[in-house]
Amino acid sequence: SQTIHQWPATLVQPVGSPLSLECTVEGTSNPNLYWYRQAAGRGLQLLFYSVGIGQISSEVPQNLSASRPQDRQFILSSKKLLLSDSGFYLCAAAGTPSQETQYFGPGTRLLVL
Amino acid sequence: AQSVSQHNHHVILSEAASLELGCNYSYGGTVNLFWYVQYPGQHLQLLLKYFSGDPLVKGIKGFEAEFIKSKFSFNLRKPSVQWSDTAEYFCAAGIGGSYIPTFGRGTSLIVHP
Numbered sequence: 001s002q003t004i005h006q007w008p009a010t011l012v013q014p015v016g017s018p019l020s021l022e023c024t025v026e027g028t029s030n031p032n033l034y035w036y037r038q039a040a041g042r043g044l045q046l047l048f049y050s051v052g053i054g055q056i057s058s059e060v061p062q063n064l065s066a067s068r069p070q071d072r073q074f075i076l077s078s079k080k081l082l083l084s085d086s087g088f089y090l091c092a093a094a095g096t097p098s099q100e101t102q103y104f105g106p107g108t109r110l111l112v113l
Numbered sequence: 114a115q116s117v118s119q120h121n122h123h124v125i126l127s128e129a130a131s132l133e134l135g136c137n138y139s140y141g142g143t144v145n146l147f148w149y150v151q152y153p154g155q156h157l158q159l160l161l162k163y164f165s166g167d168p169l170v171k172g173i174k175g176f177e178a179e180f181i182k183s184k185f186s187f188n189l190r191k192p193s194v195q196w197s198d199t200a201e202y203f204c205a206a207g208i209g210g211s212y213i214p215t216f217g218r219g220t221s222l223i224v225h226p
Contacts, residue, residue: 034213041218041219043203043216049213090156090157094212100207100211100212100214102159102214103158104149107156
């Protein structure tokens with residue numbers, strides 16, 4: 001079965017600082033990868049998804065970017081954090097045998113001060 | 114654009130009570146349907162899914178969901194809840210077999226012992 005790793009688990013960063021959140025996947029190859037932001041009472045907001053190395057689709061224009069340097073690595077970045085970037089970020093993967101079913105990582109809680 | 118509606122945002126039950134959480138989606142074609150659960154302090158995990166076949170789907174921990182195409186619904190049920198079912202529940206729909214499911218806002222369930 002697929003295992004999704006995310007780090008760090010918690011991060012406190014000042015406004016204007018850069019960001020790099022990492023997600024790695026085990027147990028599958030060539031997965032679809034996703035970054036979500038989860039806000040209380042608002043469900044999951046899809047930020048980016050990737051169907052292959054170097055292929056990134058953005059769902060919501062904002063201060064963040066994503067990259068996929070390797071098949072099972074997905075990175076969420078920002079050059080300059082805003083207060084509004086605070087939140088809970090989830091990485092998900094969907095791979096063989098079913099690319100319609102997503103498996104989620106433990107998440108990173110980001111607080112921008 | 115497709116949407117997924119979860120009608121109950123907060124549900125409070127006593128142990129042994131029956132549970133039904135509503136989920137409706139807004140798309141008339143082929144859909145893949147999911148229920149995910151997030152227990153306190155844990156990451157999102159798949160509870161059950163429907164792709165095709167028997168519209169009554171059995172999941173883990175005694176949960177089941179029924180796909181009613183005419184009502185565009187996929188309600189989650191459990192005949193007798195336990196304190197350990199306290200969690201947040203998310204319905205999701207992948208429209209037309211999409212690899213990008215749309216999530217509902219979630220329902221917070223609290224079960225009193």
